[in-house]
Amino acid sequence: MPTLKVTFDASTLTGVVTPDLCSGTSGPASHAAHLYIHDALKTGQIKGYFSEAVAALDLLGKEDKVSMVGKARVVSETTAITTGPAISISVGTRWTVPPMHQKSKDLIRAAQELGMKALIGPRHLGNSIPARDFGNDFYEHYACAADLVAGSNKTHEVEAALLRRGLGRARVVELGLEYSRRAGATGEVWMQGIERARNDTERKAVRRAINEWADGDAVAAHTGYGNDLFCTNDLGKGSGHRSVLRPNNRAWLQSDYGVEFVTTLELAQRLGQLEGGAPR
Numbered sequence: 001m002p003t004l005k006v007t008f009d010a011s012t013l014t015g016v017v018t019p020d021l022c023s024g025t026s027g028p029a030s031h032a033a034h035l036y037i038h039d040a041l042k043t044g045q046i047k048g049y050f051s052e053a054v055a056a057l058d059l060l061g062k063e064d065k066v067s068m069v070g071k072a073r074v075v076s077e078t079t080a081i082t083t084g085p086a087i088s089i090s091v092g093t094r095w096t097v098p099p100m101h102q103k104s105k106d107l108i109r110a111a112q113e114l115g116m117k118a119l120i121g122p123r124h125l126g127n128s129i130p131a132r133d134f135g136n137d138f139y140e141h142y143a144c145a146a147d148l149v150a151g152s153n154k155t156h157e158v159e160a161a162l163l164r165r166g167l168g169r170a171r172v173v174e175l176g177l178e179y180s181r182r183a184g185a186t187g188e189v190w191m192q193g194i195e196r197a198r199n200d201t202e203r204k205a206v207r208r209a210i211n212e213w214a215d216g217d218a219v220a221a222h223t224g225y226g227n228d229l230f231c232t233n234d235l236g237k238g239s240g241h242r243s244v245l246r247p248n249n250r251a252w253l254q255s256d257y258g259v260e261f262v263t264t265l266e267l268a269q270r271l272g273q274l275e276g277g278a279p280r
Contacts, residue, residue, distance in 0.1 A: 004046045004229060004271075007119065007222040009215065010058035011234040012264050013050055016041065017111045033268035037231075040271050041114045048116040049140060049227060051218035055118065055131035058214045059104035065210045066203050069172070070195030100133075108134055119221035121155040140225065155224030158257055159216065165252075167244050168216020172209035175202075208239055215244040223257050230261050 008016060015022045019034035040046045057065060108131075117140035118131060131138065142148040162168035175197075176190030183196050197203045215234070222230050236243025243249065245261075253259040262270065 003044065005049065005225070005227040006046050006229045006231050006267065007049045007051070007218065007225075007227045008116075009050070009218050009230070009232040009234060010054050010211075012231045013054060013111065014107060015264060016048070016231075017107060017114060017116070029265060033264045036268040036271060037264060038114070041116065044115070045271065048111070048114060049119050049222075049225070050111065050116060051214070051221050052118045052120060052131045052139070053214040053217040053221075055100070055104075055108055055134070056214075057210055057217075059100060059107070061101060062207055063203075066194065066197065066206050069176075069191055069206070069210060070197075072191040073189075105133075112137070119218075119225055119227075121152060121221045121224055122159040122217060123152070151224040151226070153224075154226075155220045158220040158223045158253075161256070162216045162220065162244065165249070166242060167212070167249060168220070169213040171239070171242050172206065172213050175206055175209055212239050212243060219244055219253060219259060223253075223259060228260070229267065230259055231264060231267050232261060233263050 015030065015034040016037045019031060019038050022031065022034060037046070041048045060068065112134065118134075118138050120139055120141075142151055159168060163170045166174075172194070173190045176188075176193030178193065179196035179202075180186075180188040180190070180193035183193075185193070185196075194206055197206050215236075219230065232245060234245045235247070236245035236249070240246075241248075244253075250259070250261050254261070
């Protein structure tokens, strides 16, 4: 039987990578499921993945998220080409990425020790924040150029579908543009508007929207790579109908894109059935 390829989101990664550290907060059933999945990752029964957005967005401190996005700027660089009368112009977003907390670094490195890899994407001008400082083996690379093109196209297809429904990155972009309009600022990119959040309530709304951005990227990348299961314990209650992980949005993603969602308990039960046993 082929090895199951499972994408873990931010709500499940800590428990399955470091189950003993979560034993006091997860409850007996959840802890048993975490242990079972941890063992399955260690033995290679399943292959584990997480979106690069987990490291680039989810695991940052609350205020760091708002500050990083708000301070991003679109910049251009012009380079003369010495072999002829031409110049090269490149345009991209410059992110000032705050240092990751040691606890988060330790989590990612522990995931790497279990053989887990990060999923790339979506990647394009304006919202690409690749994770850093975790070595050349951090990412799961596509097997060949044709797979890279096909996978990237599917990832961007799903992200575009999420945006049309107001999901994923859509909400944080809306907030940035809204705050810029309120201030009478013209010509700003949406990231600059985020810095104009006025109070704790607005910053909380931004943080929640950034979390939704990360969830949308995770689902899109999961689909692009063709993984089997998306493991999450998040029901998206905090963001209401704008959450990628709300039941109605899950149903649409499964119907149109084949995304199969499972909780950690459901995944452990499935693994037990595959082995002819049951989670301990």
